[in-house]
Amino acid sequence: MKTFFPALVAAAGLLLAGVAPAKDITLLNVSYDPTRELYRQVNGAFAAQWKAQHGDSVTIQMSHGGSGKQARSVVDGLSADVVTLALAYDIDAIADHGLLAKDWQKRLPSNASPYTSTIVFLVRKGNPKDIKDWPDLVRPGIQVVTPNPKSSGGARWNFLAAWGYALKQPGGNDDKARAFVRELYGHVPVLDTGARGATNTFVQRGIGDVLIAWENEALLARQELGKDKFEIVVPSLTILAEPPVAVVDANADKHGTRAVAEAYLQFLYSPQGQEIAAKNYYRPRSPEVAARYAGQFPATHTFTIDEVFGDWRQVQAKFFNDGAIFDQLGAGN
Amino acid sequence: MSGRHPSRPWGWPRRLVHLGLILAALVFLMLFLVLPLATVFVEAFRQGVSPYVASIQQPEALSAIRLTLLVAVIAVPLNVVFGVAAAWAMARFDFPGKALLGAFIDLPFSVSPVISGLVYVLLFGAQGWFGPWLDAHGVKIIFAVPGLVLATIFITLPFVARELIPLMQSQGSEEEEAARVLGASGWQMFFRVTLPNIRWGLLYGVLLCNARAMGEFGAVSVVSGHIRGLTTTMPLEVEMRYNEYDYVGAFAVASLLALLALLTLGIKTLLEWRYGDELAHAPGGH
Amino acid sequence: MRRRVLPGFGISLGYALAYLGLIVLLPLAALAWKASGIGVRELLHLLSTPRTLAALRLSLGGALLAALVNVAAGLLVGWVLVRYRFPGRRLFDALVDLPFALPTAVAGIALTTLYAPNGWLGGWLAPMGIQVAYTPLGAFVAMVFVGFPFVVRTLQPVLASLERDVEEAAESLGARRWQTFFRVILPMLAPPLLTGFALALARAVGEYGSVIFIAGNIPMRSEIVPLLIVQKLEQFDYAGAAALGVVMLLLSFALLVAVALLQRWSRRWAEHAA
Numbered sequence: 001m002k003t004f005f006p007a008l009v010a011a012a013g014l015l016l017a018g019v020a021p022a023k024d025i026t027l028l029n030v031s032y033d034p035t036r037e038l039y040r041q042v043n044g045a046f047a048a049q050w051k052a053q054h055g056d057s058v059t060i061q062m063s064h065g066g067s068g069k070q071a072r073s074v075v076d077g078l079s080a081d082v083v084t085l086a087l088a089y090d091i092d093a094i095a096d097h098g099l100l101a102k103d104w105q106k107r108l109p110s111n112a113s114p115y116t117s118t119i120v121f122l123v124r125k126g127n128p129k130d131i132k133d134w135p136d137l138v139r140p141g142i143q144v145v146t147p148n149p150k151s152s153g154g155a156r157w158n159f160l161a162a163w164g165y166a167l168k169q170p171g172g173n174d175d176k177a178r179a180f181v182r183e184l185y186g187h188v189p190v191l192d193t194g195a196r197g198a199t200n201t202f203v204q205r206g207i208g209d210v211l212i213a214w215e216n217e218a219l220l221a222r223q224e225l226g227k228d229k230f231e232i233v234v235p236s237l238t239i240l241a242e243p244p245v246a247v248v249d250a251n252a253d254k255h256g257t258r259a260v261a262e263a264y265l266q267f268l269y270s271p272q273g274q275e276i277a278a279k280n281y282y283r284p285r286s287p288e289v290a291a292r293y294a295g296q297f298p299a300t301h302t303f304t305i306d307e308v309f310g311d312w313r314q315v316q317a318k319f320f321n322d323g324a325i326f327d328q329l330g331a332g333n
Numbered sequence: 334m335s336g337r338h339p340s341r342p343w344g345w346p347r348r349l350v351h352l353g354l355i356l357a358a359l360v361f362l363m364l365f366l367v368l369p370l371a372t373v374f375v376e377a378f379r380q381g382v383s384p385y386v387a388s389i390q391q392p393e394a395l396s397a398i399r400l401t402l403l404v405a406v407i408a409v410p411l412n413v414v415f416g417v418a419a420a421w422a423m424a425r426f427d428f429p430g431k432a433l434l435g436a437f438i439d440l441p442f443s444v445s446p447v448i449s450g451l452v453y454v455l456l457f458g459a460q461g462w463f464g465p466w467l468d469a470h471g472v473k474i475i476f477a478v479p480g481l482v483l484a485t486i487f488i489t490l491p492f493v494a495r496e497l498i499p500l501m502q503s504q505g506s507e508e509e510e511a512a513r514v515l516g517a518s519g520w521q522m523f524f525r526v527t528l529p530n531i532r533w534g535l536l537y538g539v540l541l542c543n544a545r546a547m548g549e550f551g552a553v554s555v556v557s558g559h560i561r562g563l564t565t566t567m568p569l570e571v572e573m574r575y576n577e578y579d580y581v582g583a584f585a586v587a588s589l590l591a592l593l594a595l596l597t598l599g600i601k602t603l604l605e606w607r608y609g610d611e612l613a614h615a616p617g618g619h
Numbered sequence: 620m621r622r623r624v625l626p627g628f629g630i631s632l633g634y635a636l637a638y639l640g641l642i643v644l645l646p647l648a649a650l651a652w653k654a655s656g657i658g659v660r661e662l663l664h665l666l667s668t669p670r671t672l673a674a675l676r677l678s679l680g681g682a683l684l685a686a687l688v689n690v691a692a693g694l695l696v697g698w699v700l701v702r703y704r705f706p707g708r709r710l711f712d713a714l715v716d717l718p719f720a721l722p723t724a725v726a727g728i729a730l731t732t733l734y735a736p737n738g739w740l741g742g743w744l745a746p747m748g749i750q751v752a753y754t755p756l757g758a759f760v761a762m763v764f765v766g767f768p769f770v771v772r773t774l775q776p777v778l779a780s781l782e783r784d785v786e787e788a789a790e791s792l793g794a795r796r797w798q799t800f801f802r803v804i805l806p807m808l809a810p811p812l813l814t815g816f817a818l819a820l821a822r823a824v825g826e827y828g829s830v831i832f833i834a835g836n837i838p839m840r841s842e843i844v845p846l847l848i849v850q851k852l853e854q855f856d857y858a859g860a861a862a863l864g865v866v867m868l869l870l871s872f873a874l875l876v877a878v879a880l881l882q883r884w885s886r887r888w889a890e891h892a893a
Contacts, residue, residue: 028560033576036577061560061561061562061563062560062561063558063559063560063561064559064561064573064576065559066853068853068854069849069853072852072853072854072855073476073558073559075459075460075855076454076458076459076460076461076464076475076476077457077458077459077460077464077468077473077475077476078475078476078558078560079473079476093855097459097460148836148837148838148850150838150850150854151849151850151853188837189753189835189837190753190835190836190837191835191836191837191838192835192836193831193836193846193849193850194576196576196577197576199578200575200576200578201753203578204578204580204735205731205735205736205737205752205753206735206736206737207735207736207753221578224578225578321854322668322854322856322859323668327668327670351703354695354698354699354703355699355703355705357695357699358695358696358698358699358700358711359699359711361692361695361696362696362711362714362715364740365692365763365764365767366714366715366717366718366764366767367714368733368739368740369721369726369729369730369733369764370717370721370729372729372732372733372738372739373725373728373729376729376732411638414634415634415635415638415639417631418630418631418632418634418635418638419631419635419639421627421631422628422631422632422635423635425625425628426625426628426632428628428632432879434635434636434639435879436872436875436876436879437639437643437644438639439875439878440643440647440871440872440875441643442818442821442822442875443818443821443822443824443825443871443872443874443875444825444867444868444871445824445825445826445827445844445845445848445864445867445871446723446825446827446828446845447825447827447845447848447849447864448650448825448845448848448864448867448868449646451650451848451852451860451861451864452646452647452649452650452864453646454852455646455649455650455652455653455857455861456645456646456649460857461649462649462652483642486642487642487643487646490639490642490643506625509625510624510625513624513625513626514624519626519627522626523627541719541720544719544720545719547722548720548721548722548723548724548725549722549723550722550723550724550827550828551723551827551828551845554828555849555852567722568722568723568724568725568828569724571722571724571725571728572724575728583728584728587722587724587725587728587729590721590722590725591721591725593720594717594720594721594722594725595720597720598713598714598716598717598720599713601713601716602709602712602713606709
């Protein structure tokens with residue numbers, strides 16, 4: 001936080017006068033909504049490490065918002081050195097506009113996702129509606145809160161988790177999955193534009209019986225807003241959410257920040273970075289760190305996007321483009 | 334006011350009708366205006382005074398306040414100069430297309446704020462008309478302070494002009510013509526005759542322009558980029574904190590904006606009360 | 620000739636036009652240009668998708684209803700503020716402009732907090748089965764809020780200048796009070812009411828900041844057109860976003876022209892009457 005002030009003054013000067021700041025290195029990390037707490041800690045730790053190793057002080061500026069909106073801003077000229085978004089499709093979109101290499105996802109280990117999460121249910125204390133698994137969400141009278149998958153990257157994982165669950169049931173096929181998901185979204189009273197908005201709606205406004213959320217978001221909400229008010233329910237089968245990270249080549253090269261930007265992302269894979277991720281309720285990739293936080297993350301049966309759906313481009317075309325399956329659900333309601 | 338007509342045998346007692354109407358109006362005003370305003374302050378102080386003070390003193394809040402002031406300090410004077418020029422042309426001269434010009438001046442009032450932001454993205458964004466050129470020359474407009482200023486200027490453009498045009502029309506030009514006949518130069522006439530005549534109306538316009546400039550959300554949101562501490566104005570900071578479960582913080586910043594709104598209304602009322610005769614009541618502008 | 624006596628026509632008009640051109644017209648031209656990226660057929664298709672139609676219905680229908688409510692409420696409040704003296708009148712008069720001065724984001728979170736099922740008003744309405752926040756009703760409430768001052772402020776000067784003699788004459792001729800109101804007063808108030816109505820409507824149609832907090836934003840149900848534009852933008856559908864933007868812009872402009880015509884008509888009407 002202390003680095004904010006000089007950075008602000010320097011940056012304000014930069015913006016007004018178009019002069020580059022003297023020695024401090026500034027990185028812009030354009031991220032999605034629920035990573036605020038995570039990157040607040042990562043940034044402090046990384047800056048300290050970089051200062052110790054190289055002597056330069058690094059200031060990392062953050063921009064948070066819905067994943068798709070953030071990708072759009074980068075395409076429109078928000079000069080992010082690194083992007084840390086909710087799903088690969090959004091970074092693909094940036095790559096499509098030539099700002100980074102198309103094979104960006106191969107440049108870092110584990111699909112360029114240093115941490116993962118999964119989709120769980122947040123219910124009110126005592127689980128009054130007795131929600132245990134996906135089919136319970138479509139029981140009569142149950143209200144489900146989840147954001148709009150067309151505007152929220154996080155919500156696309158929710159949608160796909162539900163679809164994948166239905167698909168993988170005995171005798172499951174696309175038609176049955178479609179019927180299940182259509183019914184599920186019929187139980188949604190508020191379709192917020194972003195994941196944070198949905199959490200607010202459920203937690204603060206008291207709307208709905210169950211919130212479909214990322215595990216990290218559910219754990220954080222419970223932590224921040226009262227352990228005695230909410231419980232987390234892990235469904236029998238869910239999706240492995242892999243939020244990816246990438247250096248935006250064009251911007252990093254223009255700013256001359258590639259080395260720092262790459263080190264910043266590598267730091268996420270380091271033991272210290274993994275530890276911070278775990279503390280912020282993201283599942284670490286590192287087995288050692290994961291073992292230490294095993295109590296926090298219950299075992300789950302998960303499937304990945306690649307296993308069930310191919311890749312994100314296919315997912316986008318099949319489900320979320322205008323006129324695709326999600327829109328058809330809406331039209332049928 | 335009400336005692337002049339005795340109530341008639343077939344009507345309700347006049348006083349009762351008055352009382353009923355007053356009550357109905359007050360209930361509406363309480364429900365729709367007073368209660369939302371009160372909510373802001375109640376929520377801001379929900380956990381007491383010190384969390385409130387602490388959340389306003391955070392660097393993000395301070396930088397948001399500073400940015401909001403900076404944007405207003407640039408946008409408002411520019412719109413004042415425009416407003417005076419447009420009012421002078423429209424109130425003192427006849428020319429073809431005057432009505433159309435008036436409609437164009439009003440246009441930003443009814444353009445959805447989202448569109449006001451969008452148009453600048455289409456112009457100056459990396460994919461926009463001037464994007465590549467700006468990028469090649471290292472000029473940043475969108476996702477930086479200039480973009481915020483531009484969007485704010487767009488949104489608040491009509492305020493001063495809308496206030497001055499009817500005022501200057503109603504005042505007429507006799508004094509200015511007399512000054513000219515007596516040998517005053519154009520600028521002398523402007524500073525000694527025109528400006529003193531319109532000063533209160535001008536102040537009034539500036540006040541409303543400023544309130545909107547500091548409070549704009551939709552347009553600014555589209556062009557901001559939401560870089561914490563850098564391109565985040567107060568209304569955006571409110572939204573951001575709200576999304577971080579920091580409700581006290583969100584309402585604390587919101588309460589500053591609400592105070593600004595109250596201050597604006599206070600000065601405005603004072604102006605109307607003190608200089609009501611010199612102010613033209615231009616409907617619809619604000 | 621005026622023009623010879625008073626200086627500065629060229630410079631003031633030139634400056635105003637240049638400024639207006641750069642700030643307003645050039646950006647709007649970019650919008651129109653971008654919108655032209657999709658053809659007429661695609662535009663019609665875009666406008667006729669159920670989701671767009673539903674959003675248009677809420678934006679226009681909600682704004683229309685809100686403007687109507689504001690006409691009624693504005694008439695009541697304007698009448699009371701001009702005609703009656705009561706303690707706190709000046710305070711309430713000043714408060715009328717609150718929606719102009721209060722940032723829309725602040726209004727949005729305040730209204731949501733009030734009308735959520737666990738809020739002050741929402742908690743009171745919920746047992747009656749009325750849910751405001753996160754329904755189209757919420758969007759309507761926000762629209763009423765942002766448009767409220769227009770009718771009052773257009774009405775007040777006209778009300779204040781209404782000659783009491785006319786009413787008194789009517790009453791002394793034996794007209795009942797409601798007859799006087801409906802046959803004599805209301806027709807005189809029609810022009811400012813219409814102007815206020817159109818302005819409130821234009822404002823409510825485009826409102827974004829306060830509505831998105833309270834509406835719930837469910838496609839087909841509580842989603843407004845400006846939000847649809849933002850969502851198109853986020854899906855890199857610039858042409859679609861711009862096209863919807865142009866449609867809304869034309870609507871707004873039509874409303875403004877209507878206001879200008881109304882004002883001219885009412886001025887002429889007033890001169891004629893005088």
